[in-house]
Amino acid sequence: MASPGAxxxxxxxxxxxxxxxxxxxxxxxxxxxxxxxxxxxxxxTRASAAVHAGATLVLPLGERIEVIRLIALPLRRGPAPEAQACYLRLDEGAAASS
Known part of the structure; x- marks a missing residue:
């Protein structure tokens, strides 16, 4: 099986x-x-939906909504800093005010 990035x-x-x-x-x-x-x-609503680099995701996480843009596909479930390097938060202003 090929790696996700491939x-x-x-x-x-x-x-x-x-x-x-x-x-x-x-x-x-x-x-x-x-x-x-x-x-x-x-x-x-399909877990198998394909996501590409450059995609924008809106995610409900508890009481807040996260809007992220995927800048790179992760190759594994690594440490948090590695995961966070794969996306940009697009709602930084809203997160800072809460």
Whole structure:
């Protein structure tokens, strides 16, 4: 099986787990199935949806909403700094005021 970066896309549930937005892939699948995640403005309900670098994701995380742009595909579930290097937060102003 090829690495996620080699194909140019990665499954949404795997991405959420790699980027540490979910504690496990099953939790990530449940987040997607709930229908609250948006990928480039479209509501996504399939955990197998392909995500490419440059995509914008809107994620509900507890009481807040995270808007991120994926700048690189992660190759593994590594330490938090490695995961955070793969995306940019687009709502920094909202996070700073809370």
């Amino acid at each position: 194909a140019g896309s990665i499954r949404l549930d795997k991405l959420l787990w790699y980027l540490r937005f979910a504690r496990s892939r099953s939790v990530a699948r449940a987040m997607v199935a709930a229908g609250h995640i948006r990928l480039d403005g479209r509501r996504i």
